[in-house]
Amino acid sequence: MKSLWNDREAKKFAQDPLTLRVYTSRLLGRDASLVMHGGGNTSVKTQVRDFFGVEQQVLYIKGSGWDLATIKPEGFAAVKTDTLLRMAAIKELTDADMVRQQRAAMLDPNAPNPSVEAILHAIIPYAYVDHSHADAVVTITNTPDGKKRIKEVFGDRVLIVPYVMPGFILARKVYEMTLGVDWAKYDGIVLLNHGLFTFADTAKESYENHIKLVTKAEQYINEQKKFSFPNKKNMSFPNVFIGNPNTSNALLTLSRLRQAVSRLQVGAVVALLKDDKRSIAFSQLPNIKTLATRGTLTPDHVIRTKPKPVVIHKNIESDVNEYAKAYKGYFDRYTDGELKCLDLAPRWAVYPGKGVIAFGRSLGEAQIISDIIDHTMQAIVRAEGMGGWKVLREKDLFDVEYWELEQAKLTKNPKPLGLQGKIALVTGSASGIGKACVERLSAQGAYVVGLDIKDGYDVTKEADLKKAVESTVRRFGGLDIIVSNAGIFPPSMGLGSMDPGAWEKSLQINLTSHQRLMKIAIPYLSHGIDPTIIIIASKNVPAPGPGAGAYSVAKAGLTQLGRVAALELGAKGIRVNMVHPNQVFDTAIWTKDVLEKRARHYGLTIEQYKTNNILHTQITSKDVADLVCAMAGPAFAKTTGAQIPIDGGNERVI
Ligand SMILES: [Zn+2]
Structure with a gap:
């Protein structure tokens, strides 16, 4: 690992100790193998003048909810150092009291909540303290003789702290272990199964010590006998999901898995399929079922990923249900009777031989889980080369998963929107009603794929429709909503002078293309979440006009298609409804x-x-799109086969 310190860059941050703290915090944050998504924390001890001009000794500590990679000076909370030290000397302290007293000792009550490790930072008698969950260090400790190996790597130059719960218990442990100790003999602190601390009186030294120690751990891992896949000869990388005649089958499987998980989450999830070489190789390990389910890389990952993934081995639905049962059992084993059980859904899945899948109520959440899985898979494979992957006891993971201070981080997630996690496909999406539907559905939390001739998709070509549907499922894990909107308005023409080409074209685009899309989408919609097809028909269906035969006849056929579809698809839970807009100007x-x-x-x-x-x-496009959104949501959950006008009221329709 290389130090990213750059003198020229650092100069820009050299105004005061806090700005330099910002700089090296960001350097740590830049490397995902050190910290990820809010993990790790840093601090600096300094003096500031308070409101009354009195000098105060404070610890600037990373605020909860900030990310080291992007932290700013206001991301640090200034807490009076002597209060933190007095807390360290208390034998027992509840989390609630710790948080309250830390807040009471803050110079600015509007600053963010100090990190849960603030007391530990205060104990360490150096100006700068850096804490990460470095993959290399944690991987070594996540092995059967991890402590011995850490000694081999660092000798006596680090203090080794056995795993205890983060927060006050950890601070108290380090306080007891270091009473009267000569700190100069340590380059850092290794927290078994958790992470690494380094410290120094300058920002540069503390950061570079960190890099040095992590580099040593990496070198040690590289010197170990490499773990190799036992069945290497037979190993293949079947990229089952792309460019394969079985693609549709594999995508249907993915949709089923997403559906089973969404049902347990009580809301639609996005399912990110990872079928890169590493993920497939990992999923093919012969002992994958026991290996993948031993626990997380670091305890704080548990709030994102739960203690273990679901490993598909029999049947998707029963595997996911078994997972839920086991999770409930785990909760019941350790709850104190007061805690509220989280939803029972897994956050990721291992599909042996095919890859791994990350789930999230939003794409962002699924992406975070996907990143964590990447690091976890690498750590597991490396640890297998060092005697085996051995992590914390289940009870320790439970304590962190249900720790109020960790759960507080999740409550900061925004409230789910009306169509959160739903996956939609809109045809004719480049303008008018289609474009408005894309915008409104997205604003409601759905992930929307737009399909338009302007983007090279021709709805009259079956291959184009198939590609669009499959790539939507591949990208997000399933399909829930189809807005069948693509259409044309042929020039006005009496039946007596009807141009056969114009007639055919209208039927092709306004009618047949919708049937083709339906046919391709139905298998996926069958595994959707409250799946629905919304057909954009026309006021011309109930109230045709002269000269618009090619249009009206096609739209009437389309409406009849929707009615038959409602009858046929109801048993699969798919709702089909029609909208009849009048001219949208x-x-x-x-x-x-x-x-x-x-x-x-x-x-x-x-x-x-x-x-x-x-x-x-x-009537505007947005009005129609709002109606479409409502029809895709719970208000219309029990309506199918309906034709809803949106025309401002028309005597011929009423
Ligand atoms: Zn930590």
């Missing part, structure tokens, strides 16, 4: 010129023409 077709002509034709002003309905209101 905020689209490219309705230029000022066209509007003027049409208005004149009826002897109306443009404004009168636009609002020529019972409510005298104008």
